[in-house]
Amino acid sequence: MSQLRHKLSQPEDAAALEIFRIGFGFITCMSMARYAWFFPLETQYLQSGFLFKYYGFEWVGMLPGNGLYWHLSILAVLAFMVTVGLFYRVASILFALGIAWFFLLDRAHYLNHYYMVVLFSFLLAVVPAGRMWSLDVRLRGVPQQRFAPRWARWLLLLQLEIILIYAGVVKINPDWINLAPLEQWLADVDGLYLMSDLFEQRWAIMIAAYGVIALHLVGAPLLLFKKTRVAVLCCYAGFHILNHFVFVIGIFPWMTLFASLLCLEPDWPRRVWHWLTARSKPYLGTSPGASVTPSLVGVPTLAFMVAWLTVQVLLPLRHYTYDGDVAWNDDGHLFSWRMKLTSQRGKLIFMVRDPATGERWGVDPRDHLSLFKMRRLSCRPDMILQFAHHLERKWQAEHGVVGPEVFAQNQCSLNFRYPAPQIDPYVDLTTIERGSSMASWVLPLTEELPDPIFAWSRTGRGE
Numbered sequence: 001m002s003q004l005r006h007k008l009s010q011p012e013d014a015a016a017l018e019i020f021r022i023g024f025g026f027i028t029c030m031s032m033a034r035y036a037w038f039f040p041l042e043t044q045y046l047q048s049g050f051l052f053k054y055y056g057f058e059w060v061g062m063l064p065g066n067g068l069y070w071h072l073s074i075l076a077v078l079a080f081m082v083t084v085g086l087f088y089r090v091a092s093i094l095f096a097l098g099i100a101w102f103f104l105l106d107r108a109h110y111l112n113h114y115y116m117v118v119l120f121s122f123l124l125a126v127v128p129a130g131r132m133w134s135l136d137v138r139l140r141g142v143p144q145q146r147f148a149p150r151w152a153r154w155l156l157l158l159q160l161e162i163i164l165i166y167a168g169v170v171k172i173n174p175d176w177i178n179l180a181p182l183e184q185w186l187a188d189v190d191g192l193y194l195m196s197d198l199f200e201q202r203w204a205i206m207i208a209a210y211g212v213i214a215l216h217l218v219g220a221p222l223l224l225f226k227k228t229r230v231a232v233l234c235c236y237a238g239f240h241i242l243n244h245f246v247f248v249i250g251i252f253p254w255m256t257l258f259a260s261l262l263c264l265e266p267d268w269p270r271r272v273w274h275w276l277t278a279r280s281k282p283y284l285g286t287s288p289g290a291s292v293t294p295s296l297v298g299v300p301t302l303a304f305m306v307a308w309l310t311v312q313v314l315l316p317l318r319h320y321t322y323d324g325d326v327a328w329n330d331d332g333h334l335f336s337w338r339m340k341l342t343s344q345r346g347k348l349i350f351m352v353r354d355p356a357t358g359e360r361w362g363v364d365p366r367d368h369l370s371l372f373k374m375r376r377l378s379c380r381p382d383m384i385l386q387f388a389h390h391l392e393r394k395w396q397a398e399h400g401v402v403g404p405e406v407f408a409q410n411q412c413s414l415n416f417r418y419p420a421p422q423i424d425p426y427v428d429l430t431t432i433e434r435g436s437s438m439a440s441w442v443l444p445l446t447e448e449l450p451d452p453i454f455a456w457s458r459t460g461r462g463e
Contacts, residue, residue, distance in 0.1 A: 008151035009297045013267035013286045014132050017153050018085075021129040023258040025083030028099070028117055029076050031251055036072035043370050045106065050368065050390050052107040052376075052383050054334070055434055060104040075099060082124065085134020089125070096121040108376045108383065112339045113252035119159060119312075120259070126304070127152035146286070151297055155305055157262045161220055162312045164256075166337040168216025170316075171209075173341075175327065180415040180449050181343035182209050189246055215239060223263040236260055247340060323439040328414055328422070330380045331438050346378035346412035346419065350388065352395050353405040363391060379412040379422060381442050388429035406430050417447040 035041070045051070045068055053060070063071055075098045081091035100118050129152065130136055131145040176182070179202075186199035186208070198204045219235060222228040240253035261268070267286045274283045319332025326332045327342050350363040365387065366374050377383045388406040395404040405428040411419035420443075423429075427441040 005297050005302060008149065008154070008302070009295060010150045011147035012150050012153065013265075013270065014128075014146060014148035015269040015286075016262055016264065016266045017127065017129045017148050017156075018133045019269050020156065020259065020262055021085070021088075021124060022083055022133070024120060024124060024255070025079050025081075027251055027255055027258070028095075028121070029079035029083060031117075032072050032076035032079055032099075036069055036076060041068055041072075044109070044372065050387070051105060052373070052386050054104055054107050055382070057104045060101060062105060071098065071102060075102065082130075085130040085136050086139075088130025088134055088136055092121070092125040092130075096125045107334075108373045110334055111250065111252075112337060113250050113255060115335060116163060116252070116255060120156065120255075123156055123159060123308075127155060149295070149297060151301070151305065153262055153266060155308075156259065157224075158309055159312060160256070160259045160262065161224070162309070163337055164216050164220035164223075166316050167339055168213045168220070170336065170338045170341055171213050171216075173327070175415045175449065176209060176213075176341065178449055179205050179209050184343065184416050185247070185340075195242075195246075212239075223260065229263050233260055233263065249340070252339075323437055324442060325445055328412075328445040329438050329442045330382060331442075343415050344379035344412060345375075346410050346422070348374075348378040348384065348408065348410040350391060351407045351409070352391055352401075353407070354395075354401045355403055355405055356401075361395075378410060379414070381423065381438055382434065384408050384410070384423060385429055385432055385434060389434075392430045404430070414445065414447070415449065417449060420445065420447045 045062065051062070062068055075095060078091045078095040078098065081087060082095060096118070099114075099121050103114050103118050128145070128148050131142065131148070134142070136142040137144045183202075183205050186205055189195070189199050215235060219232045222232045223236075237257060240257045243249060244253045265271070270286060271283060274281075316336035319326040319336065322329075322331045324331060326336075326338075348365060350365065352361045352363055353359070365377055369377065377387060388408060391406050392404050395401045407425055407427070408423045408429060409425040410421065410423050412422040413419045422443055424441045424443055429441065432441055
């Protein structure tokens with residue numbers, strides 16, 4: 001233990017850590033500004049009338065009036081302050097709390113890249129990343145520290161490694177091995193010239209599907225080794241840039257690629273700057289020397305690192321403790337880095353029944369939710385259960401029905417299979433509590449992948 005604490009306490013150039021702070025702040029600042037000023041908040045949040053909640057976080061609510069606009073605008077300002085290093089510690093903590101609150105507002109808007117932003121924002125609130133290239137140093141008289149303890153960069157880097165490795169692990173499943181749904185997605189890609197034609201070749205799709213697994217499971221660990229990190233980083237750069245043009249996945253490629261630079265030598269920004277400005281002179285490198293006395297990492301800091309990384313390793317595995325197929329019932333899908341892994345399309349309708357009179361009402365969710373939320377709802381059992389409980393409360397309050405029963409009937413297509421029933425239409429969903437086993441009300445997946453799935457995709461089945 002003492003050796004580990006000693007190694008983690010060793011000082012190293014803080015340049016890489018500072019650059020990550022600047023890049024993270026800039027990307028999130030632009031993202032928050034886009035949400036505040038261009039995202040349809042009115043239809044997706046303010047006028048929705050119903051927000052889907054994460055289990056255990058039902059208490060997270062929305063600010064009244066135009067509070068959500070102010071919330072996101074303030075987050076953009078805080079992200080800018082992180083970028084420039086102004087009141088860095090306070091700004092990073094407030095940003096982490098604020099982005100987590102916004103993230104937890106509505107489960108329907110879950111995106112892996114915003115979950116990643118939440119994680120990195122909390123870690124940046126912990127590590128010393130604002131002590132060099134920052135306005136705190138220039139304007140507020142904060143002492144400049146050119147070196148940072150090794151644990152700061154490695155905590156961020158290990159978090160990235162967990163994300164990348166799980167992104168490969170989750171793809172080792174029968175559907176992905178059989179090229180579903182990647183084959184169908186690539187069949188619909190247009191406008192990439194030679195790439196569009198290449199995506200029609202099965203051998204090319206096989207290389208892409210299996211190459212992604214190899215890149216994450218083999219490439220991610222190789223980022224940690226000096227001899228292989230540059231080559232693997234170039235592969236990741238190509239992968240993320242291609243993803244940006246093929247799929248609409250927001251800031252994830254750029255955030256991940258930027259975070260991957262943490263695997264390089266901690267003084268890599270100085271090396272690049274020297275190469276750009278003074279190539280004729282030898283680069284002398286940076287070394288803390290005897291003038292910097294490392295402060296042994298404290299037990300609380302070490303305990304936090306171990307606890308944080310342990311949770312990050314175990315949380316994506318929780319679906320193995322649940323009944324059923326996570327790809328079908330969505331139980332354990334969140335926070336597990338199951339990215340670009342499934343295609344779900346379905347139809348859904350609810351029926352509300354008055355047990356006293358036998359009167360029935362058919363409820364189409366499209367009359368109550370935005371199109372985006374309706375598409376998310378149709379094949380996600382936990383969201384269906386939440387909406388059923390919402391209808392129970394609505395019929396009690398507005399129709400005076402005592403103890404209304406709510407049933408759901410849907411047809412769901414997973415990875416372009418033929419649509420199949422997912423929710424047991426004979427189970428009263430008001431009797432089901434969130435967090436309980438889904439085995440009693442979610443039907444098992446019985447449909448097999450169509451053969452050939454590529455030809456089916458071309459005919460438009462599954463739309």
